[in-house]
Amino acid sequence: MENRRFVLASRPDGLPRPENFRLESGPVPTPADGQILVRNVYLGVDPGLRPALADAHTGDEVDDEFEPIPLGELVGYFDAGIVERSRHPGFAPGDWVTGMLKWQEYGVLDGAAARKLPPELPPSTGLGVLGIPGLSAYFGLLELGAAQKGETVLVTSAAGTVGSIAGQIAALRGCRVLGTAGTDEKCRRLREEFGFAAAVNYRTEKNLAAAIRLAAPEGVDVLFDNVGTRMVSDILPLMRPFGRIVACGQIADYGVPPEQLPGLRNTNRFITHRLTLRGLFVHDFAESFPRALAELSEWAGAGLLRCHEDIETGFERLPAAFAQLFTGENAGRKLVKIDERDRDGH
Ligand SMILES: NC(=O)c1ccc[n+]([C@@H]2O[C@H](COP(=O)([O-])OP(=O)(O)OC[C@H]3O[C@@H](n4cnc5c(N)ncnc54)[C@H](OP(=O)(O)O)[C@@H]3O)[C@@H](O)[C@H]2O)c1
Structure with missing residues (x-):
């Protein structure tokens, strides 16, 4: 089984372009003890990725998150997918989770870096109101x-x-x-x-x-x-x-x-x-995420809090979808969905 992934091909000069990313393929990773293998379904397309594509340091000593992504490295941010294999007692195959899986079809997460999504709400909510x-x-x-x-x-x-x-x-x-x-x-x-x-x-x-x-x-x-x-x-x-x-x-x-x-x-x-x-x-507020997620879930469940979603289908759409964020062509939460026909290039 192949694992398609997008890596950084070149640094954008001004607005990002699809050519700044390169599609590669490699083996599906194997989870170690305490980890889970996740099959990505909804991939997040986030403007916050743009500063990390530049070659200048923007955050310096403050946080690694602001470090530039090296050329040739996997790009992306948080996604939502289904656990395929679990070597962590807190997760079972079939669970929907979110985590920083980045722009690839399959990814491995430490159990501590994955969050289960509530079954009563659509999983894409985990990248919007609950993300x-x-x-x-x-x-x-x-x-x-x-x-x-x-x-x-x-x-x-x-x-x-x-x-x-x-x-x-x-x-x-x-x-x-x-x-x-x-x-x-x-x-x-x-x-x-x-x-x-x-x-x-x-x-x-x-x-x-x-x-x-x-x-x-x-x-x-x-x-x-x-x-x-x-x-x-x-x-x-x-x-x-x-x-x-x-x-x-x-x-x-x-x-x-x-x-x-x-x-x-x-x-x-x-x-x-x-x-x-x-x-x-x-x-910075990570310790208080559970409290906030409880309140956000309550509002979302009661229909008081919504997020307009703009979903495209097809893994290869990721770079073009990302470019849209900077021209305002997206209307709400931009996501790329991988459906079964799209997976593994079929
Ligand atoms: N500080 C944090 O911890 C944190 C966490 C997450 C996100 N963020 C930041 O929050 C911001 C919003 O993220 P998001 O996920 O809501 O983005 P989003 O849903 O992708 O929205 C992007 C929108 O920005 C507008 N835009 C693009 N270029 C613009 C320009 N030159 N001038 C004015 N508006 C422009 C466009 O809408 P229009 O049609 O209205 O132009 C576009 O649809 C981003 O800057 C992101 O980096 C920060």
Whole structure:
């Protein structure tokens, strides 16, 4: 049995392209004691992979996760699949699990690095509401953003996976939620399906701050940012006293050479309005994941928290699906599904 996998062929120059990845094939790995062999079914396509494709160190001494991926190495992030063989007492063949299996058909995980998915929810939920995106939204909004009932929360890239979940959690907490997104259809979905009070199309709106001010004349208490410095600079003058900015992602800045980054403007507002900006690294909250997952599962089970999924079928689609994230062609959680006909090239 063959195991197809994507490795890094070249480092992207600006936007990633499918040619940056190479399809290879090798043997299916064998689990050691304490490990499980997982057959991947839903593969995660995540913008957070982009910084690791660059050759510059971005996180330096802070965490290995920010180290660049060497050329020729397996790429990818978290996936969801079915246990094929188990040498760990906590898992049995047939269990659905999620873990960092990366872009390959079969992968081995240590038992401690795998998490069983609840049978009562679709397994793809394990990569959305019950995955790293849901956890990032939860801890970013509630711990770093400390969003309180009655406050105004603004989410950028709000129709994306993390953004849409953060907005829904804010609405559940009794906040007034605004969002930015790149198409009118995404803005419509935010208002009509995800409970946002207002949504602004940042691509067509000439004056973003003025459009947001119209929707929130009282200003913004929590800015949950997934986009980066240019948008944060535009929104800074709208921040209310003691406002909190959560730097979750910088998708507009990934791959931009440091000398071309726009830099932060309007920073005097930090002093005059006692603002804070905190960077989120979701794995810092790993010890509290079980508590968050219990609450997220409850909301998802009750139909209060959803994630729009954008699923393609076919393992070979992974590189093209990844490129779509940076042009906004994806609509929600981008996943690639491997079905049985696709597996092993059939
Ligand atoms: N800090 C952490 O621990 C952590 C954990 C997970 C994810 N993240 C970060 O969170 C962010 C969101 O992740 P996600 O999984 O929600 O992504 P996603 O669902 O894949 O959404 C990506 C969306 O970003 C928007 N976008 C792309 N390029 C843009 C640009 N130049 N300017 C403005 N918007 C742009 C597009 O929507 P539009 O149509 O609206 O443009 C695109 O659909 C990413 O930056 C990711 O790296 C951080």
